[in-house]
Amino acid sequence: MDVKTKREKNLLRDSFSLIKTERLTTDNNGNFVQPSTGRVVTLHGINIASCSKLPDIPYQTSYLNPNECGFYSDADFVSFVNRPFPLEDAYEHLTRIKLCGYNTIRFIFTWEAIEHEGPGVYDVDYIQYVIDLLKIIDEVGGLYVFLDPHQDVWSKFCGGSGAPIWTLYAAGLEPKNFEVTGASKLHSMCSDPSKFTKMVWSTNYDKLACQIMFTMFFSGKMFMPNAIIDGANIQDYLQNHFIDSVAFLLSSIKKKAPSLFETCLIGVESLNEPSKGLYGLQDMSKISEDQNLRLDETPTVIQSLNLSMGHKQTVDKYSLTSFGPKKVGSITIDPHGVKSWVSNDKMDIHYGFNRDKKWKLGDCLLSQLGVWNSKTGELNHPDFFSKNPTTGEPINESTFINIQYLSFWMKFKRKLRTIDENIFLIMQAPVLQIPPHIRKTKYVDDKTVVAIHYYDGMTLLFKSWNRFMNVDTLGIMRGKYISPMFAIVLGERNIRKSIRNQLREMKRECQENVGMKAPVILTETGMPFDMDDKKAYGDGDYSSQEAATDAINFAIEGSSLNFTYWCYNPENCHKWGDRWNLEDFSVFSKDDMVAKNLDFTFGETSGTSSSGRISSYSEWITTAGSESTYKPNEHITFTGGTINSNSNSIGKHSEVNNSEVELMSSVFEPRNTLGRLLEGVRVPSAIIRPYAVLVNGSVIDASTDIKAHTYSLEVDSARLTPAPSLEPTVVFLPEKHFPPGKFEVSVDTGITKCKHDGIYQTLEWYYDENVGKVHLQVKNTSTSKSAESRGKFIMFLHLLTCGLL
Structure with a gap:
């Protein structure tokens, strides 16, 4: 966009702002409040942008050949500048977002974007880019922003996004070997990336690389006391670096653009979709009962550990049916001696790690702890992660959330409160789990907000809107039914009500456990657009997408929830969707525009008065x-x-x-x-x-x-x-x-x-x-x-x- 004068830029603020942004407060009912008027503010927002998960230089998507896009070779020297879009394009995208009625942005960034070169080495160019973009958002006006340190299955090197490659080397892992050892399943390694199994990327949460990393991040001191690096346990080492990187971003904004804290910048989220890793696993020789998503090869933990040491394993293979995962056979994986663990100290020297001598490289860390024998493959302690090794007390998802997660949250909260005492800190516990019981405790203050996520599982996994049958996912997870059969919901009208009731229940749980005063934000929800094998892209019939999108928005309205919809992606296309693991959620796509080359220029038109209004009203x-x-x-x-x-x-x-x-x-x-500008907005009747x-x-x-x-x-x-x-x-x-x-x-x-x-x-x-x-x-x-x-x-x-x- 060519903006000729400052006055022309301010047309956006003067003419198209639904709300005057200012530092918000809250009331006793968990509402955001505009201090100047005392009115309750509804945060009606969008995630920007899913393309921010991967770097711009070298340009990467999840499907590109890793040997041709610097995936491993340039891992230290990537740049996320211009993610989500170049500054010169910001006015176009932000105006389109405002025209859709959105007044809030969940700004996606990754730990990798800030600290990719090595521990403590920050990308100041990217930090400056974020500050410049926030200034434009403030200049455009009418948009609140909160920051989201985003991750999916730990890192792009584990098939998702988030942490830099050096965190995996710090854990003693070799990411280049993850695919061959079954430690992760990467889109780019698929023989035909266009046929990558739907949603299979998220099964990486139950594969070795992601399991080890999250176990270390949240419970390293409990289960891996000998994992000492630079004088600290791996848990503190990873947590401190992550929190420091977020703090560096926030403090840089505070130093260079402090006025943003009084206008558009309202909060920081803790960590997107955290996982407990192996914590609470009852039996390492069996697939956990709560592992509901089973697709393609599905190893047990002990099978994953054997694979990580190069041992051949035959594992179960699953597919998904309307009634859940179904075993359809088995598959043999042979790494031919290749290991998931680094074999020498080359990367320790490269990154300056000072690893404790008791932590032997080249062997599985859990084998060194006696959990299993990496030479014979024998499992010595199948229930190792089911109890506290020190006290013997049983542990589960609830103890993880109320102890391990809260320990991290408190550290995060204390650090960021030193930068700004009044910014909202947004707590996100594991997805679809009951939030921590912290009402009237030190973990909550007047600027605490709770984040929840919700996606309709059936639509997500089958990429089809079933108007006749769905299931009450939350009800199943909360033990509401004696059999999953009773959780079946029939008829589109009842399906819509069921989704609404699930959101209401999630909101109620947050208010009950965290307190009525803490606002609740649904920071992610959405519906895929590539339904029914992309049928709509051929015949133009988006009725299924419209019905599904309307259903989730109907549920949000009926729950009186603040929300940020997933997502807006300026690079979305029909062939590759959001260009990440075949997801296709963006409410905007250039391939849906009538005029592909939109000349978005402010000039003196007949509708522009001397006072700076684009048109009279x-x-x-x-x-x-x-x-x-x-x-x-x-x-x-x-x-x-x-x-x-x-x-x-x-x-x-x-x-x-x-x-x-x-x-x-x-x-x-x-x-x-x-x-x-509204051209390219998909199913606008349901979105706007x-x-x-x-x-x-x-x-x-x-x-x-x-x-x-x-x-x-x-x-x-x-x-x-x-x-x-x-x-x-x-x-x-x-x-x-x-x-x-x-x-x-x-x-x-x-x-x-x-x-x-x-x-x-x-x-x-x-x-x-x-x-x-x-x-x-x-x-x-x-x-x-x-x-x-x-x-x-x-x-x-x-x-x-x-x-x-």
Whole structure:
């Protein structure tokens, strides 16, 4: 984008911001609050971007041949500058995001991006790039940001993303041998990367490399007391470097752009989707019962350990059915003596590691601890990870979350609090697990937020929207059913309700265990677009994608959750999706654009006034019990008042009455380049949705019917935060559903005022405080009239057929 003047850049802030960003507070109900007005803020956001998982230089994707893209050879010297996109492209992408109604960004970065060259060596160029991008986000305005140190199965060298290669060498592992020894399954090693098994990458959580790394990271001192490097146990060594890298990024922002903390930068997440590793495993000779995802080759831990030492193993092979994983045979893996463990100290010298002499390279660390015999393959202690080696007490997922994870969280919290006392710190415990029991403890403060993730498992794994059957995944995990058969949900309507109820339950668990005051954010959820073998890319029928996306958003609305949707990827294409392990979640794709080369340039157009507005805007008013009217080119005056929902009289409004509101209305300009930015947004009817941006009180329930084009909102008008001045509840009303002059607004109390400037459409709703529950409904009149006409025509045909006409 060519931006000629600073004034032209500020058009974005002046014309298209749904919200004025400022440092937020919270209330006692776990809501984010805008201090200047006391209104509750809904974080309605998007993850940017999945392409940030892998470096830009050398350019890498998960499917590229590792020998041709510097995957191993250039691992120390990668650059994540321009991830997620070059600075000059930021205005285009950020504006598109705002046009979709999003007001929050979960900013994806990896540990590798910061500290890839070696322990304590930070990439200051990347840090500066992040700061410059955050400044642009702040300049664009209307967008909150929180930082997410992202990982998937530990590292891209384990088939995911996250940690730099030197962390694996610090653990005594040789990542170049992971594929041949079955320690990880990499997309790039597949004979035909386009046929990589759906979601098989996530089985790496239960393969050796990822298991060893997370066991060391969270429980090294418990299970591997002799794993000492640079004078520290591997647990402290890895945790300290990770936390220090995040702290370096945050402190650099604080030093170079401190004003961002008062405007757009609101928080930092702890660690994306942490795993317990081997902690709590009951029997190393068996596949764990809680290992629900079994795809392709599925070794037991002892088989993985034997493979890691080069021993041939025959392991079970699985595929997935509608009723869960099913064993379909076996497969023999022969590493031919190749090991997952480094055989010499070459990398220790390269990275400057000072490894304790008791930690012998070339042999499995667990064998050195006597857990098994790496020469004979015999397993000595199958229950080694099922209990605390010191006390003998049994351990499980709950003890991991409430002890091991909390130890890390406290270290993370203390470090980052030294940089900024008021930034939100976002706790993310293992996915779909019950959060830690820390209500009213030192682990929680007034700036603690809880993150949860949710994906519909069946849609994710089968990449198809099943309108007839689904399962209550959370209910199964919580032991709600005596048999998984009872967790089956039939019918699309019930499936939608089931997803909504699961989200409500997850939110309730967070509030119960962490405290009502801690806000809950669904930081990841989404639906794949490459459903049914990419059928939609050929015939253009996105009805399944739209239905699935609508279902998850319906559930979010009905749960009153803050969220950041997964995801936005500027590089998405139909062939490779998000260019990472065949995932295809991006709400935007260039391959879905009509105009592939969009010239996104600000200039002096007929719609740009000297005051810096891209187009003039129209406003219209409705009161309780009346229909909205849209009259361009007229002056409209209205004396503020509130309709008593129990009568037809107008009652005085304490803040608005007797003050005349005069609104100038004029014809808005035709769609320009900004409007065309919505090209490439996939299933826009399901993605671009109305929602309450700022609320006087708190949202009880909300619902969007994308077929009928109606939106309903229920608010508890009781305010927990005193209002400095009367400000309205603000609702985003996207033109996609509610074109100007073609919708009705109904409220049971108060006054509404609609604004439209050619791009953004908002509704302001004024009502008295503490009047109980208040309701609003918006209805697209053009669609309803069409439906009415169709109904009359059908009735006419029926009567004609019956011979009554």
